[in-house]
Amino acid sequence: MKKTVIICILFVSVLQVFGNTYYYKNNKKVGLSLKKVVSRATTNIDYYVNEYGIELGITDKLIVKTKNKKTLIIYLDEFNLSIEKELSKDLYLLKTMDKNLTINIANKLNEKNTILYAHPDFIKKRMMR
Amino acid sequence: MFYSQNAINENAHINVKNLLQTYTGEGVRVAIIDDGLDTQHEDLKGSIIHSYDVTTKTSDVSHSDSSGYHGTAVTGIIAARKNLKGIQGIASEVKVIFLKYKEKMSDSQTIELFNKAEEFGADIINCSWGTYDVSDAVKDKIVDLSINGRNGKGTIIVFASGNDDIDMGNDESAIPEVIAVGATDKDNLRAYYSNYGKFLDIVAPGGYYLGITTLDPIGEDGISSKDINYILYDDSNYFVGTSASAPIVSGVIALMLQENAALTRVEIENILHKTSDKVGNVMYLDERNDYYGYGKVNLTNIFLNKRYSFAPS
Numbered sequence: 001m002k003k004t005v006i007i008c009i010l011f012v013s014v015l016q017v018f019g020n021t022y023y024y025k026n027n028k029k030v031g032l033s034l035k036k037v038v039s040r041a042t043t044n045i046d047y048y049v050n051e052y053g054i055e056l057g058i059t060d061k062l063i064v065k066t067k068n069k070k071t072l073i074i075y076l077d078e079f080n081l082s083i084e085k086e087l088s089k090d091l092y093l094l095k096t097m098d099k100n101l102t103i104n105i106a107n108k109l110n111e112k113n114t115i116l117y118a119h120p121d122f123i124k125k126r127m128m129r
Numbered sequence: 130m131f132y133s134q135n136a137i138n139e140n141a142h143i144n145v146k147n148l149l150q151t152y153t154g155e156g157v158r159v160a161i162i163d164d165g166l167d168t169q170h171e172d173l174k175g176s177i178i179h180s181y182d183v184t185t186k187t188s189d190v191s192h193s194d195s196s197g198y199h200g201t202a203v204t205g206i207i208a209a210r211k212n213l214k215g216i217q218g219i220a221s222e223v224k225v226i227f228l229k230y231k232e233k234m235s236d237s238q239t240i241e242l243f244n245k246a247e248e249f250g251a252d253i254i255n256c257s258w259g260t261y262d263v264s265d266a267v268k269d270k271i272v273d274l275s276i277n278g279r280n281g282k283g284t285i286i287v288f289a290s291g292n293d294d295i296d297m298g299n300d301e302s303a304i305p306e307v308i309a310v311g312a313t314d315k316d317n318l319r320a321y322y323s324n325y326g327k328f329l330d331i332v333a334p335g336g337y338y339l340g341i342t343t344l345d346p347i348g349e350d351g352i353s354s355k356d357i358n359y360i361l362y363d364d365s366n367y368f369v370g371t372s373a374s375a376p377i378v379s380g381v382i383a384l385m386l387q388e389n390a391a392l393t394r395v396e397i398e399n400i401l402h403k404t405s406d407k408v409g410n411v412m413y414l415d416e417r418n419d420y421y422g423y424g425k426v427n428l429t430n431i432f433l434n435k436r437y438s439f440a441p442s
Contacts, residue, residue: 024265025264025265026265050262052261052262052298052299054260054261054262056262057233057235059235061235061237063236063237063264063266065265065266065269084237085237087237087240087241087244087266087270088240088244088270088273091240091266091269091270093237117265117266117269119236119264119265119266121235121236121237122235122236122264123233123234123235124233124234124236124260124262124264125232125233125260126230126231126232126233126234126258126259126260127258127259127260127261127291128163128164128199128257128258128372129257129258129259129289129290129291129292129370129371129372129375
């Protein structure tokens with residue numbers, strides 16, 4: 001009984017920490033919790049922590065890999081996106097209207113049949129070894 | 130005498146013998162993605178063919194501040210020239226492509242650097258860094274290069290496994306198509322800090338108690354406290370870690386490609402796996418374990434024992 005109560009408390013705590021914010025990695029949902037907002041003259045980055053404890057910066061950019069560039073154009077209109085650059089074949093860096101929309105739009109794109117994957121253009125720390 | 134004076138296991142090396150008099154990596158291009166490079170270093174003269182900074186979009190890859198050293202140290206292990214100065218790298222005649230990252234970098238910038246390595250014709254890409262959480266897009270690019278780069282033979286991408294004594298997990302080094310390198314120490318055992326996991330390929334000396342002698346930015350810049358242009362093995366700021374192990378393996382691969390440029394990435398991996406020394410006190414099952422991979426790289430086994438042909442398959 002005690003074990004069950006502890007498990008329930010832990011589960012609720014995790015829900016409270018990560019809430020409904022998530023992104024897709026390898027087609028699986030990964031929880032995110034907001035850490036801090038950094039506003040600068042030309043950049044605007046929100047920092048999150050994912051459920052693995054990794055800090056991720058999110059801006060108004062996201063990355064999408066498409067099966068078909070023609071359908072990508074439809075989604076550009078649907079979500080008010082613009083193409084920043086083509087990163088490689090069928091892989092695009094897109095810009096949203098507002099960084100607060102990035103995660104949600106990336107998730108919705110990820111759920112489209114003609115999109116192989118989509119996620120924010122994460123900013124991460126490269127650790128020298 | 131050096132080994133006995135410093136209580137180093139007599140086998141705690143990669144068994145070079147005199148092979149570096151014959152093999153130099155001539156004709157091979159190695160890209161290094163790291164924090165900066167002292168392109169004016171006396172021991173790199175003539176080695177650099179391309180450079181690119183992802184922040185400034187220019188060819189200036191100098192360290193961002195006077196304390197920067199890491200990329201210079203990594204490059205020195207691979208490519209320090211065979212001359213009358215300083216040290217000699219594992220592959221002293223390779224051509225260097227240096228790609229400067231920034232500490233907090235976006236996925237799209239990371240992909241840009243791998244694109245640049247491809248554009249500049251890199252045969253090998255050394256990455257002595259990691260994030261512990263590779264994104265789908267970055268992984269996709271790395272896998273694509275590993276399979277399709279070098280006109281279909283596969284670009285060889287080498288990652289340091291990390292220094293936190295943890296499982297490699299979601300790190301870049303855990304991508305199956307890269308060569309993940311852990312570190313051994315002076316006792317010819319896994320260095321206590323060296324990350325491990327089911328995708329660890331191989332280990333190489335990384336240091337502990339003593340470091341790896343390599344280049345430091347010239348003059349007062351860098352971290353060396355004993356020599357102004359080199360980080361000596363016994364400097365109090367010695368260069369230690371899987372960051373040192375990875376470029377040793379990158380240099381060895383450059384020598385293999387000098388011998389046979391037609392080797393595919395898979396063939397190179399197989400040769401490394403089959404010629405490595407099964408060191409350590411962990412059982413090897415099907416030739417490997419999670420702490421040493423397939424074992425410690427052995428240059429003599431690769432080139433002189435002729436167990437594995439270098440002829441194209």
